[in-house]
Amino acid sequence: MNLFFKPPVDIEILFDKEDSRKHVEVLPASGSHSKVLGDSLPVYEDGESISGNVTVRVREGKIVEHLGIKVTLIGSIDLVKAAGNSTSNSYKSIDVRKRSIEQFICMTYDLSPAGELNHSQSFPFKFKDMSMQFESYRGKNVDVSYYIKVTVMKKGTDISKIKPFWVYLYKDLEEVKKIVEQTKKMSEQKKANGIKKNDKDDKNSDSIEKKPIKLDIGIENCLHIEFEYTKSIFSLKDVIVGRIYFLLTRLKIKHMELSLITRESSGLQQSNTLVDSTAIRYEIMDGSPVKGETIPIRLFMSGYDLTPSISCNYFDIKNYLSLVIIDEDGRRYFKQSEIKIYRSK
Amino acid sequence: MLSNESMELLLNDIKRQSLIIKKCLDNNELMNSLKNYSILLNNLRNDKLSPKQYYEVYIIIFDSLSRLTVFLKESNASHYCNSKTLVDLYELVQYSGNILPRLYLMITIGSLYLSIEDAPSIELLKDMIEMCRGVQNPMRGLFLRYYLSQRTKDYFLDVDAAEYDKNFNCSFIITNFIEMNKLWVRMQHQGSSKDKDKRLTERTELKILIGSQLVRLSQIIDTDFETYNDFFLPKVLEQIIQCNDLLSQEYLFDVIIQIFPVDFNLKMLQLTILPNLLKLNNTDTIKKILELLIIRLLNVELESVLQEASLDNATLFDVLWHFLNDLIEKRPDLPFLTFIAIIENYLSLSITLDPRNFDHLTSIFKTVIKKFKEFGESNLSKTEFLSIKNILLFKNYQDKIKELPHLFFFNLLISCSEYNNLLLLQPLKNQKVIISSILDNLLSVTISKEQKLIDVFHINSKSELESILLFVEPIIKKYDSETDDVRVLSYDPLQDRLAKLIHLVIARQNVFNNEKSIKNKIEWMIKYYLIIKNWFYKGGSNTYYTFPVIITYFWKLIRYVNLVKLKYIANQDNEVDEKLVDYFDLQLKQLFKLTSRCIADLYQLSAMENERITMPGYKQEEAIYDTIFKLNIQCASLADQLSFSEISYDFFSQAFTIYEEKLNDSKTQFQSLIYLAQTLQKTRSLYHGEDNNYENLIVRCTLHSSKLLKKQDQCRSVYLCSHLWWATEVSSLGEEEDQTDTFYRDGKRVLECLQRSLRVADSIMDNVQSCQLMVEILSRCIYYFVHSTSEYDSHVTAKYINGLLELIQTNLNSLNIERNTLPNVALSDSDNDNDNNNNANANRSSAANNNFHKITSSVVETKKHVVTGNVSVGLNGSYLRVDNLNERSLVSSSNNNNGTKSLTGHDSVTLQEKIDSLFQYFNRVCKYISEQRQVDPRFTAITV
Structure with missing residues (x-):
């Protein structure tokens, strides 16, 4: 339809030095019509200034009146509406469009006051030292998206153009630790109802990264293993190292895998929906070990496109390492343990 | 296991894949080729392959992976071959989702990395071997680790490698070996137990993979005993023992024994190897390994090796012996x-x-x-x-x-x-x-001339002799359980061997030769024989086989002593030491007594035995007594020759006793008497003594002769006994006819014998036989007639001979009538009985017959056999068939040996033949008489 109603103005948004910027390939938002391949978006990080140029072109010989041109930087969390509604008009099956439920950033300023446009005009813009709270994310039910919106206000309908960009939040270990610490504290507080354990906090924070995940699990008289990941917090470039120690094995194991599962939980409180996606599937053992065997784990993460853990009011992204044992009859035995993944420089 | 067809398909597929990879590499598309390698390597995850098939697949893939190495190293893309790229590649290949392709690629890149100078070799190696743990499937794991060892081989064998750390290298390979062995052992315990044997064969096919690790180790250790001792042996042995798998233990011990220098193994035998061997659970395995070890030890030039290990034979044995004792002690379940x-x-x-x-x-x-x-x-x-x-x-x-x-x-x-x-x-x-x-x-x-004396054993002492005798004691002894055994009746080869042994131990004793003094020699020999005798005494009736041997040796010794004595006397011309001569005589007498004791023992033991066995027709008894009888006579003869008349007499009397008491069979009696007569006739010492023992004995002999059961036996033995009164020359004693005048001759007695003999012959009802005997007596008469001299009158006169001739003539005439009336065919059955008797007689008495030849041949020269066209008469009256005059002796002797031949109907002698034979015989005698007339005028008095 756009073809027939060509807007009177053509808006183009360009970021400064966009070509030389790092780009990420982002899969098309799930549920969108377009069969377009992934977009390639420029990447910004928290605290960066986002600057660029807006060119508004008017068709030759035409004059466009406008009530002003403004540029807005928006960061929003989009959610799929409650799935229940979609049943009515299932004909157009994909009514799973995400709607923004919170714009956590919305900064606007005018590029130009009301006036006339009779030739193409460029306006530089700059949002200085933007603090961006969340990392960009495109998931099944949730998106975190950032974009620049340029609006040419008119009497009738406004003409606007959106230019998305991608945000990485680089954190250093200390930050992540703090966050972990906090959430832990919170949950503890909830559980313990106000019992304070301030004294220990400092000590814990130091060792929290080095504290390995160690678990001792099994099925009675059948399998008993002990596994260990050297860390519980990983950067995206990290290597997962660990080992599995077989204390008892009566299973006829065919093989054993380590998978990394990204769990997206969205929605408000109780009514949230969970979507799991397996980001990595990695065979770590072939055949059946005997009692006393130790199987090493080493998984380079940098080669995979992983999502760091995110937590906010509307959704959570959590990462789990799942150890899966498949026996000769095809039965699967698994144990998941959460790990924090953060993006580091 | 895949069928051959699907295996072929698979292999083709794999080859095709590796060809694709080759193209990728040729086009310098590394990433693409890595991706394809992943696919290719997935073929090694196939569960259905048997070990052999898996190996085939492995080989192709190995080659293909080598191509990657070569590509990275040498092709125009050699810029890959630097530390940084390789580290990246090393990480890159680890993104492979499946562990097996991941590890193969990792090892391929990693081992290439090793070859670069500044590579962190030890970390790399550690990493690779650690990661290999991820493959726990036995066969896949085995091959993967084998791959690891193949790829790293060059690194380990490159002695100049910068970071050459022998201990690390060893422990790396040992670790790999241990893991491989574990996997190998684990293979056995997979799947159902009914395929156990199949798995065992499969495992055997794979053993070389594990063995190769030890071989590699031995290459690294080379001649470094320290490493071997401190490092290799304890670890490897521990693993071998822990794995508790028979195949593995056997194979690995074998490999260790084979691949390392023997002196290494020898040095550690006592300290490490053997104690560890003891820890194995299965004694059967211990046995096999020990066997391998010993075989290995025996197959090398042990001397030099022992020297290197600074051991000697004895210590080696002691060490191993100590082990055996430990084994027995700790493993009562052996x-x-x-x-x-x-x-x-x-x-x-x-x-x-x-x-x-x-x-x-x-x-x-x-x-x-x-x-x-x-x-x-x-x-x-x-x-x-x-x-x-x-x-x-x-x-x-x-x-x-x-x-x-x-x-x-x-x-x-x-x-x-x-x-x-x-x-x-x-x-x-x-x-x-x-x-x-x-x-x-x-x-x-058998001592040939070339053989040195050392090569033959010698008995040097009494105890040595006794050891040997002790050894054969079980077969000397006669056991009660065997007495009912029929076998005792027949020839016993064991006893035969014993008899041979006696010969041997006597021939091989060294003391006799070493002794200087004759006295000692003699005494030693007596002692020696007695020991033997006493041992064999335990044999009971088996002494029948062995005692004659001993007795023979006593005789030999008697002759020896006598010879020594005579020589001594001959050499000392004037001063003969009487004492010494007396000593010799004493010993001789002693020896005779011992011989007598032997015979007596033999007699006694046989008697005891025979009391127990009362079997009908038990002929052995007869044979034993016959033997004893003859032994006595031989002794008597020997004693007579040495002029011990008393002793001789005693032996003769023993012989008589046995004859009277034990020899009951008429044929044996006849033969025995002839044997006795023959011996007696040659004795000299008896009638030289004071008592006329000779007279006593010959009278008794003749008396027994006349009491024989059968008349023809009586007749013959009596006329033969006539010779007992007519001694003839024994040239070895220096006697000579016509010269010696001390012959014991009594013509009157001779005649009496002949007369008695004739009377018996006359009284025989069978006229052929009767006549035959008469002609024989006629021969004897002629003999005496010839030898009658003025000095020794035989009392056989021409008149007497004429009378005899007349008698014979009469009988022959009547026989002639009988013959002429005979139909010209073979005789009917009625006569066969008689023949059989005669022939059987001939056979049984063949031995005696031969002996008898000896006396009679000198006496009756012309009449060895009475020959007809094809039948002759033996000296005991038996008929022998002779086909041809020239073959006479041959045929007759074969007849003697094989008596049954003449018993067959076809060969039976007909009456006609008998009569013919008789006539011919008589004619020959008559011819002789007429011929003698020309030489001896006395013969003219005889009318034919």
Whole structure:
């Protein structure tokens, strides 16, 4: 339809030095019509200034009146509406469009006051030292998206153009630790109802990264293993190292895998929906070990496109390492343990 | 396991894939090729391949992966071959989702990385081997680790490598080896237990993969004993013991034994190898490994190796021996057969190390006895006894003792009493087999001229003799259980061997030759014989086989002593030491007494035996007494020759006693009397004595002759006894007819005998036989007539001969009438009985017959046989068929041996033939008489 109603103005948004910027390939938002391949978006990080140029072109010989041109930087969390509604008009099956439920950033300023446009005009813009709270994310039910919106206000309908960009939040270990610490504290507080354990906090924070995940699990008289990941917090470039120690094995194991599962939980409180996606599937053992065997784990993460853990009011992204044992009859035995993944420089 | 077709398809597929990779590499598309390698390597995840098929796949893939190495290293893309790229590649290949392709690629890149100078080799190696743990599937794991070892081989063997750390390298390979072995062992326990054997074969096919690790280790260790000792052996042995898998333990021990220098193994034998061996669970495995070890030891030039290991034969044996003792002590569950198998190894070792050292053998047999008693005879099965038997026979070491088996066994017997003790614990049947076999060995000695004296064993002392006798004791003895055995009636080869043994031990004694003094010699020999005799005395009636041998040796010794005596007297011209002569005489008498004792024992033992056995037709008894009778006569003859008339008389009287008491069979009696007469006729000392013992004896002899059952026997033996009164020259005594005047001759008695004989002949109803005998008597008469001189009147006159001739003539006439009326065909059955008798007689008495030849041949020169066209008459009256005059002796002797021949109907002698034969005989006698007339005028008085 756009073809027939060509807007009177053509808006183009360009970021400064966009070509030389790092780009990420982002899969098309799930549920969108377009069969377009992934977009390639420029990447910004928290605290960066986002600057660029807006060119508004008017068709030759035409004059466009406008009530002003403004540029807005928006960061929003989009959610799929409650799935229940979609049943009515299932004909157009994909009514799973995400709607923004919170714009956590919305900064606007005018590029130009009301006036006339009779030739193409460029306006530089700059949002200085933007603090961006969340990392960009495109998931099944949730998106975190950032974009620049340029609006040419008119009497009738406004003409606007959106230019998305991608945000990485680089954190250093200390930050992540703090966050972990906090959430832990919170949950503890909830559980313990106000019992304070301030004294220990400092000590814990130091060792929290080095504290390995160690678990001792099994099925009675059948399998008993002990596994260990050297860390519980990983950067995206990290290597997962660990080992599995077989204390008892009566299973006829065919093989054993380590998978990394990204769990997206969205929605408000109780009514949230969970979507799991397996980001990595990695065979770590072939055949059946005997009692006393130790199987090493080493998984380079940098080669995979992983999502760091995110937590906010509307959704959570959590990462789990799942150890899966498949026996000769095809039965699967698994144990998941959460790990924090953060993006580091 | 895949079928051949699907296997072919698979292989083609794999080849195609590797071709694709080759193209990728040729086009310099590394990433693409890595991706394809992942696919290719997935073929190694196939569960359905048998070990052999898996290996085929592995080989192709190995080659293909080598291409990658070459590509990275050498092609124009050699910029890959630097540390940074390789580290990246090393990480890159680890993104492979499946572990097996991941590890193969990782190892391929990693080992290439090793070849670069600044590579962190040790970390790399550690990483690779650690990661290999992820593959726990036995076969896949085995091959993966084998791949690891193949790829890293160059690194390890490159001695100049910068970071060459032998200990690390060793421990790397050992770790890999240990893991491989674990996987290998684990293979056994997969799947259902009914495929157990199949898995065992599959595993055997794979053993080389594990063995290769040890070989690699041996290459690294090379000649470095320290590493071997401190590092390699303890770890590897520990693993071998822990894995508790028979195939693995056997194979790996074997490999260790084979690949390392023997002196390494030898040095560590006592400290490490053997104690560890002891820890193995399965005694059977211990046995096999020990066997391998010993075989290996025996297959090398042990001397030099021992020297290098600074050991000597004895210590080596001691070390191993100590092990055996430990084993026995700690493993009371050791099965007997296994134990014996181990013992066999020790025997082999001992014999090879030093065939002349019997101390080891003694301890070995001692242990066997101990173990044997522990198990208890009743608990052992046939096979177990058989195994002991083999040991005792040294069955498996024949090749080692082949050179001088008799010497070996001899030394064994005299120096290893435990051997005998063990033997005695065996079932009698086995004992006999063993003894017999070893006796064969001992008896097999024939001294050729080339052989040196050392090569032949000699008995040097009484105890040595006794050891040998002790050894054969089981077969000397007669056991009660056997008395009902029919076998005793027949020829016993064991006893035959014993008799041979007696010859041997007497011939091989050394003392006699070494002794200087004659007295000592004689006394020693007497003692020696007595020992033998006393041992064989235990044999009961078996002495029948053995005593004659001993007695013969006594005779030999008697002759020897006599010879020494005579020589002594001859040499001392004037001053003869009477004492010495007396000594000799004393010894001679002593020897005769001992001989007599032997015969008496033989008699007594046989009598005891015969009391127990009352079997009808038990002919052995007769044979034994006949033998005793003859032995007595021989002794008598010998004593007579040495002029011990008393002794001689005594032996004769013994002979008579036996004749009277024990010889009941008429044929034997006849033969015995002739034998007796023949001997008596030649004695000289008897009638030179004061009492006329001779007269006494010959009268008794003639008396017995006249009391024989059959008239023809009576007749013949009496006319033969006539010779007892007509001594003839014995040229060896210096006598000569017409010269010597001391002949004992009494013509009157001779005539009496002949007369008596004739009377008997006349009274025989069978006219052919009667006439035959008369002609024989006529021959005798002529003999005496010829020899009658003025000095010795035989009282046989021409008148007497004429009378006899007349009598014969009359009889012949009547016979002639009978003959002429005979139909010209073979005689009917009625006469066969008679023939049979005669012939049987001929056969049974053949031995005596031969003896009889000896006297009569000198006496009756012309009438050896009475020959007709084809029938002749033997000296005892039996008819012999002779086809041709020239072949006479041959045929008759064969007739003697094979008596049944003349008994067949076809060969039976007809009456016609008998009569013809008789006539011919008579004619020859008449012819002789008429011929003699020309020489001797006395013959003219005889009218034919």
